[in-house]
Amino acid sequence: MSDATDNLLLPWEGPAILLVDLDAFFASVEQLDHPGWRGKPVIVGGDADAHGVVSTCSYEARAFGVRSAMAASLARELCPGAIWTHGHFSRYREMSNAIMGILRDETPHVQQVSIDEAFMDVTPTKVNHEHPVSVARRIQARVAALGVTCSVGVGTTKSVAKVASDMDKPRGLTVVYPGSEATFLAPLPVRTMSGVGAAAEHALVSHGVRTLGDLARADEGLLRRVFGKNADMMRARAAGGDVSPVEADDTVKSISNEVTFARDLTEREEVASALSTIAAKVGRRLRRKQLAGRTLGIRVRYADRTTRSAQMRLPRQTDDELFFTPYALRLVEDLWQPGMRIRLLGVSMTGFEEEGVVQEALFDVDEAAPLDDGVRSPLIASEEKRRGLLAATDALKDKFGESAVRFGCELRNERNTTGSSSKNPADYK
Known part of the structure; x- marks a missing residue:
């Protein structure tokens, strides 16, 4: 893994995938639209007295231990001085559309996976030799100009880029160069990988599989019991060898x-x-x-x-x-x-x-x-x-x-x- 702030970029050969993740998106838009809320804990979610949950929260609120999907009642206990809002979803949609437009300016190969997250395929070609890290930096600057920020993971696969995007937030840029995927992933806890939920984590850890390196080397029978038909895919992801493409169409699955x-x-x-x-x-x-x-x-x-x-x-x-x-x-x-x-x-x-x-x-x-x-x-x-x-x-x-x-x-x-x-x-x- 290389620090993306280095002035000298190492050569990039092969596929290049970015995962662009908007930082605390709903809360960031609220702070943008309400200047008096900037620098203060902001929680977007439901009512604490009515089974509400936290949709997202600002980093100031996260410092108190508040997290997405947390019960609003617990969030209120952890951060009693937070500013609460039910949210303005048409505004979030408007801002998301503008940012996705920026991504599609860079490449047609964009796969939006949620309102605040998208994969991009920026693999260098004979026509376009631009380094993937340079593309990522430009995207961060263009998004910041709109008044919000994003963190970007750069890797050779979608799964590596996803993990990388979570490593340094907010405004982070984490780069996993070709050939370093297994070294980057190996020491990370199994729960780091998308597709490993609480039940799968418990089953793996109970058999001594604690890290992604352990998962990449795990017994095939164990992986079949835990992941079923997805066992081979999860092993490949843990080793950095996942090759699923960025699906540029906007096909709605549900x-x-x-x-x-x-x-x-x-x-x-x-x-x-x-x-x-x-x-x-x-x-x-x-x-x-x-x-x-x-x-x-x-x-x-x-x-x-x-x-x-x-x-x-x-x-x-x-x-x-x-x-x-x-x-x-x-x-x-x-x-x-x-x-x-x-x-x-x-x-x-x-x-x-x-x-x-x-x-x-x-x-x-x-x-x-x-x-x-x-x-x-x-x-x-x-x-x-x-x-x-x-x-x-x-x-x-x-x-x-x-x-x-x-x-x-x-x-x-x-x-x-x-x-x-x-x-x-x-x-x-």
Whole structure:
């Protein structure tokens, strides 16, 4: 590993991947827009008294031990003098788009992985001989000119660049030169590597695999038990040999939305209402991106913080929440019974790549009649009428905002959210 501040850069041969990570992005934008907040602890997240979580926080808050995804109540205890905000996500999206534009000015090979993070392939070519570190420095300067900062990892693979980007924050630039990957990675804890979660870390450490060097040399049987079909990939990553490409297209793999509730849901009516509201947001996002999916997923987090999920294949691809919400309600019944306390609900849609013939309306039956699979038909049986209603509500929201028109079910839990939000990349593109 070389210090990127050296004036003399070593020659670079082979692939060159950058990982650009915006430093404490949401909080940095808030400090940019509120000069009086600069130099002070700022926390962007949900309400401490309502099961909220920290979306992100400034480095001043991190000095008190506050971290992303931490319970807001704990963050308040650690840093009682922090400035709190629920966030301004349209502003974050605007700033993210401007920064991604800078990256695409440098190369068309950009893979945005979240609102504040992107890979870039800047491999020198016969036409462009510029050193990757020079590109990284210029990007940092251009981003800083917008009023926020970024840290950059430079390596020969995506996994090495990702690890490098986390080594020196904020405003860090860490370079792993070709041939030094294994030496750089070997002493680092296994949890450093993307794809190693808490359960995998525990399993590995219990067998004496504590570092990435240990992981690169670990018994194949152990890796199969821990990582399953991804065992070979994880070994390659640990050794610095991962060769996954920077995928320059913006293919969306999933559309999802989830909500954490200030007060746990326990009754069927409030669960159904919340699920319908979340499904409506997923449907709108599908239509805005002109996508239709066929695999519907549900995620439930209970009061004890355990999480379960379920998914099913729909009869056809759809972007119509009035069509797929009854299936979502059926799925949630597999995970929950009245009286169980729900803290979070999520809905996701995948399966966009499938091709199929668009069928006529499937639910031209009596409104209250159950389907053969136990799913109740939509309240509006006619697909033509459903599409007309959704087109009208979409048009009103486009013109007057997301709150301009809502179905009655969306009002029930309107005040029962924490103000927290995730960094789902699909929400910001």
